[in-house]
Amino acid sequence: MRRLALLALVWLAAGCSQAPVAGPTTPASTPPPRPNVLFIVVDDLATQLPIYGNTLVQAPNFERLAARSVKFDHAYAQFPLCNPSRSSFLSGHYPTTTGVLDNLAILQARHPEFITLPRYLRQAGYLTMHSGKLFHGGIDEPEAWVLGGEARSPGAGAKGGDKQREERLRRLDAPVRKSLPRQTEQEKHDRETRSDHWEAVAREESLPDYGIASEAIRLLREQRKEPFFLGVGFLRPHSPFIAPAKYFDLYPPEKIPLPANFAPRPTPSPGAPKVALLPTNGDVFVRRDASPEEARQFIAAYYACISYIDAQLGRVLDALEEEGLAERTVIVLTSDHGYHLGEKGKWSKDSSLYEPVLRVPLLISAPGAYAHGAASPRTVELVDLYPTLMELLGLAPPEGLEGRSLVPLLLDPLAQHNRPAVSVAAWEGTIVGRSIRTERYRLTEWFGGKRGTEFYDYESDPQEVDNQARNPEYRAQRKRLKALLRARAPVPEWDSEPPADESADGPEKN
Numbered sequence: 001m002r003r004l005a006l007l008a009l010v011w012l013a014a015g016c017s018q019a020p021v022a023g024p025t026t027p028a029s030t031p032p033p034r035p036n037v038l039f040i041v042v043d044d045l046a047t048q049l050p051i052y053g054n055t056l057v058q059a060p061n062f063e064r065l066a067a068r069s070v071k072f073d074h075a076y077a078q079f080p081l082c083n084p085s086r087s088s089f090l091s092g093h094y095p096t097t098t099g100v101l102d103n104l105a106i107l108q109a110r111h112p113e114f115i116t117l118p119r120y121l122r123q124a125g126y127l128t129m130h131s132g133k134l135f136h137g138g139i140d141e142p143e144a145w146v147l148g149g150e151a152r153s154p155g156a157g158a159k160g161g162d163k164q165r166e167e168r169l170r171r172l173d174a175p176v177r178k179s180l181p182r183q184t185e186q187e188k189h190d191r192e193t194r195s196d197h198w199e200a201v202a203r204e205e206s207l208p209d210y211g212i213a214s215e216a217i218r219l220l221r222e223q224r225k226e227p228f229f230l231g232v233g234f235l236r237p238h239s240p241f242i243a244p245a246k247y248f249d250l251y252p253p254e255k256i257p258l259p260a261n262f263a264p265r266p267t268p269s270p271g272a273p274k275v276a277l278l279p280t281n282g283d284v285f286v287r288r289d290a291s292p293e294e295a296r297q298f299i300a301a302y303y304a305c306i307s308y309i310d311a312q313l314g315r316v317l318d319a320l321e322e323e324g325l326a327e328r329t330v331i332v333l334t335s336d337h338g339y340h341l342g343e344k345g346k347w348s349k350d351s352s353l354y355e356p357v358l359r360v361p362l363l364i365s366a367p368g369a370y371a372h373g374a375a376s377p378r379t380v381e382l383v384d385l386y387p388t389l390m391e392l393l394g395l396a397p398p399e400g401l402e403g404r405s406l407v408p409l410l411l412d413p414l415a416q417h418n419r420p421a422v423s424v425a426a427w428e429g430t431i432v433g434r435s436i437r438t439e440r441y442r443l444t445e446w447f448g449g450k451r452g453t454e455f456y457d458y459e460s461d462p463q464e465v466d467n468q469a470r471n472p473e474y475r476a477q478r479k480r481l482k483a484l485l486r487a488r489a490p491v492p493e494w495d496s497e498p499p500a501d502e503s504a505d506g507p508e509k510n
Contacts, residue, residue, distance in 0.1 A: 035392065068373065074378065079095045080358065127229070130145045198240060236306075281347045364406065404419055422434070
């Protein structure tokens with residue numbers, strides 16, 4: 001296997017005839033073409049998939065892709081919101097570096113020196129093609145694409161966030177209001193304006209994701225120039241949860257189990273800081289309680305959207321194989337972040353630094369002598385995708401990328417990879433929390449620990465129920481992770497002073 005892996009790397013390096021390249025080529029020989037890239041991002045997709053243990057969900061095409069990929073069991077997003085997360089992994093930089101901390105900021109305006117992944121590949125001679133949502137909606141980078149892309153929306157790049165988030169922040173320390181009476185006009189308005197509803201439709205072809213898959217298929221069939229980079233961004237299961245009725249039929253709500261730590265409204269675990277969960281949910285169950293019955297309906301609708309996206313994924317994979325492209329195409333599938341489905345009473349994703357939101361699916365299929373159908377238990381980050389693709393394609397990466405290539409784990413999924421994952425959360429464009437995850441532990445600090453610290457041991461507490469931030473048995477682990485967190489996700493106004501005395505666990509208060 002090691003010999004085959006070495007031959008594969010040599011073969012890839014030899015294929016780099018166009019600048020920028022990682023090494024010299026042999027003029028007397030004709031180098032093989034560089035691999036194509038199919039880069040798929042599914043919006044708001046948690047690890048609620050059969051390949052990650054949820055056997056209730058029907059997603060055969062995710063399983064089909066996993067059979068030819070390395071599945072990363074512990075991959076983590078760097079931010080629990082679309083634009084900051086996408087700006088991070090498409091630029092190869094952490095959100096603390098990009099400064100993109102809301103859904104309106106434009107990466108290229110803040111850092112014109114950063115060359116995003118699709119733009120870099122276009123400059124390297126790739127045919128870059130686009131269908132769906134890769135960058136955040138209305139904040140695309142038209143210069144990155146030969147085909148596809150979209151103009152930026154008016155108002156993109158403005159400071160702050162949308163009115164909904166601003167309203168939630170004003171209510172941050174206010175008590176949570178109980179839901180309004182059912183079927184009132186106000187409730188109907190709240191649902192429509194906040195995407196707080198689900199809907200089963202008759203025609204699959206009437207929905208945007210069917211069109212996104214169709215456009216991706218058209219590009220695969222009609223554009224024969226290689227090498228290519230095709231970015232495909234599916235919109236569901238982002239709310240509102242709209243999918244064809246046949247997928248809803250797969251999930252009778254009465255058969256849907258609730259999370260073990262379900263609550264009707266955001267409820268931090270005993271011993272956890274209140275600031276860890278905003279008192280009002282975003283997108284789903286906004287300013288109202290979630291009854292067990294309605295919660296099951298919304299979870300079923302989320303699952304229906306996953307099965308709908310799975311069908312669109314299958315259509316794209318079919319086209320790739322029918323065109324004879326599968327054996328020379330690198331496939332990456334991931335999500336911008338996960339999603340809460342009632343754990344601790346939390347729905348959606350914004351401002352959460354818990355496992356259901358930060359952990360994401362990640363499948364990487366690389367042709368050649370790389371592992372297929374294997375799972376890696378190592379902790380990895382989405383910011384690692386950029387340098388990984390650079391190495392797989394034999395390209396010299398731009399200077400300053402902050403991730404680490406995962407190619408060693410594609411060769412040996414059990415290889416050592418001692419690099420914790422770092423994530424941050426922000427309110428109104430200001431970082432308020434940061435978190436670091438190893439294979440066993442998570443440390444989260446809110447306002448540098450001044451408004452609370454969380455520490456979880458997943459070996460004994462996979463549901464993040466028992467906060468061990470003050471348990472002296474974990475003092476050494478906390479101290480080590482605090483130092484790593486300050487180094488990897490610095491916040492100057494927090495880190496101007498040395499860490500608090502660990503003998504007393506510092507000034508942290510819950």
